[in-house]
Amino acid sequence: MPDSQNLTEAPRPEAAGVAKAGAARPAPVGAEANSPAVEFRNIDIAYGKFVAVRDFSLSIRKGSFVTLLGPSGCGKTTILRSIAGLVDISGGQIMIGGRRVDDVPIYKRNIGLVFQSYALFPHKTVFDNVAFGLKYRNVPKPEIKRRVGKALDMVRLPGSEKKLPSQLSGGQQQRIALARAIVFEPQVLLLDEPLSALDANMREEMRVEIKKIQKETGITAIFVTHDQEEALSMSDRIVVMNAGSAEQIGTPEEVYERPATAFVADFLGKANMLAGMVSGSGQATSVVLASGQTINVACPRTLAQGSKVTVVVRPQKLSVGEAASANRLSGRVVSASYLGGSAIYEVDIGTKANIRANAPISGRVLREGEAIDLGFDPEGCVLLDGDGRRIS
Template sequence: MPDSQNLTEAPRAETAGVAKAGAARPAPISAEANSPAVEFRNIDIAYGKFVAVRDFSLSIRKGSFVTLLGPSGCGKTTILRSIAGLVDISGGQIMIGGRRVDDVPIYKRNIGLVFQSYALFPHKTVFDNVAFGLKYRNVPKPEIKRRVGKALEMVRLPGSEKKLPSQLSGGQQQRIALARAIVFEPQVLLLDEPLSALDANMREEMRVEIKKIQKETGITAIFVTHDQEEALSMSDRIVVMNAGSAEQVGTPEEVYEAPATAFVADFLGKANMLAGTVSGSGQGTATVVLATGQTINVGCPRPLAQGSKVTVVVRPQKLSVGAAASANRLSGHVVAASYLGGSAIYEVDIGGKSSIRANAPISGRVLREGEAIDLGFDPEGCVLLDGDGRRIS
């Protein structure tokens, strides 16, 4: 099932994590105070013969902000749907607070949901949209009023209780959807591409708001996105997904600076991937002859056999224009240049049908197409992958 599909229609989405009408408020799902907030144990999710998620395991600590990042169809939204109970798993276990929940009904999982499409009731006021989950939890009316007011304060929309969703901007509607998801103090907050329908300025503002609210409430949040910048700027940990499996799990710095595979390196930040052959190694470095014929020295944690095929991963930001002070030098000519104010992005032909991208501060003027250029970088400023595309460690 494609990742781009909405988690559910609005009516069903509204009742996720909400007790049935007239029922008592569900007890929090918690078996052990020190248990992970959410834990996936070797889960599989299949649709007939198609396996969308395969042997996925992940432990998420309480109060953390974890992002599932990857291209469309990688399984990230399917995993999010499974936590909410909107998708059945084919194997494995899902735990919340130490208690298994994959066989627990949706309305008993005590989970808040925020959707790309907002999923607000158009005929209900802001107050009634935010209060929806509380009304079916037998919360007294004065307490409902207090909680709704507090939630609207948190999302910076106080005084909007009587408005309809149609009277709000897209960003304001997303804030109301967030208020509705946190008003009943769920154990876990799930966010499915919640910013993708907003313009660039509003997306940046909402990133800050969502992260701020998550920290203030201490809620455990699981965020799904294909946007690398969102993942890097908001997350405590990032799970890079590929073809239904986790390629790498780590902090934003870890997955960006030390990608575990060629897929992670290429997907997260579009790194330069330079194929080469080891001509010698020792004392923490390796000498690599690139396919272009140029020779560079790179950091290497262990000796490698001469003739080993490797790929050198260099981020565009690690390259400097002018190689005088750098251990490595790559010479070429500018194919294209983009001015970004304080820096410029250069596409550089380094020969042998190879090109490299540099994002470097501007020193003097921006070089023009066709001009010669020298790029430099340090041996520690790159990552070395083996012939199978895995980081050498």
């Protein structure tokens, strides 16, 4: 798979978010207004015998912020580039505003691009960098000046028109890259790991700024990241990618609280995965863990006794020493990390892997080797079948 940074080291019109006027094929009257902003229809992307993306489908509504989330090599950046025309698809269709664009040249796609390496022209001023796409479209000079000024105001860098990129911090350069991508009012804004080169404080600040600008402009945004916190805090919907396919598509709350597969549960938030066997099934399903301890899980289905299952419990769902919880797990503290208002405990409960609890502190922080009781509700967990797919 090509490296996205290589595409941006020598900025080109298309890398600067430029698209000439015109679309490949007209849509029926009214189709654009009623169509999703972006739609993938069963697309495949292959490099020789290697299939990078397989049978991927997704419909994105206008004005939404959708994140493609997954580990390196899962196909998320490849999908993003296919929208822009930087990668050819092997099968399926890509639609933007009701028009098929997968066979449309890149310069005819009305797309704004922001990359992690900024892709600014080092010898051009901030004004010329932001105005590049407008000049390429032959927009009149007074209108260029107005739009550039408005874009710089939106990214909170007014008065910086005469500066060169080398005179700006990394965060400021990323703001200029964002201004350049939105100045010509594209149909879709694509952001390929735009925050990965920034320090932690600047990343958090830019998250807020990008989301704010996206809401103010009403632009449809597609964001690529491997950072779970970025995805959860910024997105209207998250597409969790694995090996070229979508494992789960949903709101941040849906994919976090109710992961569809073991992969989603483990990748998004590092959940506790408790393997066991069904010992009883009724209004709640009883599961016996390897340690011999029994827990109950809310489940709408009747499961066969002896079925292999996995109980998924988020660290935040586990309480420490509270008798009110329906499920109780006893163990010993392996390690404890003090976080101010809460503590993270790693606990040995007699299973193959230790479990983790992130709980508020009441009293003192327990020390290594001390006995600990963990509690959680039957509704506070998810049950997976033997194939790692959600049952409840």
